[in-house]
Amino acid sequence: MNKIVKLALILFAFSAVVALLLGMVNVVTEGRIAALEKEKQDKAMQEVLPSSGYEELEYTGGNPNILNVFKAGDAGYVVKVVESGSQGNVEMIVGLDSSFTVTGVSIVKHQETSGLGAVAASTGADGQAFRGQFVGLTNASVTKDGGTVEAITGATITSRAVCRGVNDAIAAAKTVG
Numbered sequence: 046m047n048k049i050v051k052l053a054l055i056l057f058a059f060s061a062v063v064a065l066l067l068g069m070v071n072v073v074t075e076g077r078i079a080a081l082e083k084e085k086q087d088k089a090m091q092e093v094l095p096s097s098g099y100e101e102l103e104y105t106g107g108n109p110n111i112l113n114v115f116k117a118g119d120a121g122y123v124v125k126v127v128e129s130g131s132q133g134n135v136e137m138i139v140g141l142d143s144s145f146t147v148t149g150v151s152i153v154k155h156q157e158t159s160g161l162g163a164v165a166a167s168t169g170a171d172g173q174a175f176r177g178q179f180v181g182l183t184n185a186s187v188t189k190d191g192g193t194v195e196a197i198t199g200a201t202i203t204s205r206a207v208c209r210g211v212n213d214a215i216a217a218a219k220t221v222g
Contacts, residue, residue, distance in 0.1 A: 085153055086138065090115065090123045093140030093149030099123060106220040110213050112136070114221050121148065122221070124214035131202040132156045135165070139179075139214035146183050147211060150176045155203075162203030171197075175204070185211040 090099055096117035104114045112125040121142040127134050133156030140148040152166035164171050178194045179185055185208040186192025189201060196204035 086125070089138040089151035089153050090117075090140075092151050093138050094120055094123050094142070096120050096123075102221045104217055104221055106217055108213055108217060110210070111217045114217055116221075119143065121145075122218040124217050125153075126210045126214050126217070128206040128210040128213070130155060130157050130206040131162050131200065132158055135162075135203065135206045135210065137207065137210050139211055141215060141218050144183075145215050145218055146181060147179045147185070147215070150179045150207065150211060152176070152207070157200070157203050162197065162200040164197050164200065165203050165207055176207075179207075179211055182211070183215065 090096075094117050099115040099117050102114045102116055102122075104111050110126050110128055112127060114125075115123040117123050117140070121140065122145075124139045124141065125136070126139060127136045129135075134154070135152060135157065136154040138151045138153055140150075142148050155163065155166050157163045157165065165175055166172060175195075175197055182193070184192075185194055187194045187196040187201065187204050187208060189196060190205070190208075192208065194204065194208055
């Protein structure tokens, strides 16, 4: 019995030290991580709808997938939205002009399968071509659902998630605009 108590105390002490170290690493890196995420978001916003400034608007439309809505001067709106994809959430930034037409889509965070759904966020030709299909749309759906967006081969669920995100962004911008 004494041996079990001794092993339990050693395990507890080891776990406590590791937890303390992980907590310290989190405290040290959280500011840098937040700054990098903000930088990535700002870059994506400029990519989908260039503007000299973005004013965050209060969104009260009730859609929990809408993370933020920004007014991009007279150019239009930028909406940060998250949708459920094949392997997890797909977080994207959608640019809309003042007539609520898509000016660009940037996927800033995802958990999709490499080589399939991850193509949607790729900076390669396939990813750019996929996201480019949304420019000029006021409603998005894949061709399998009667729309005009060609789904990524083998990643229809991800393609539909991006379409839902674009449509949610349009609806959200209309409620604040």
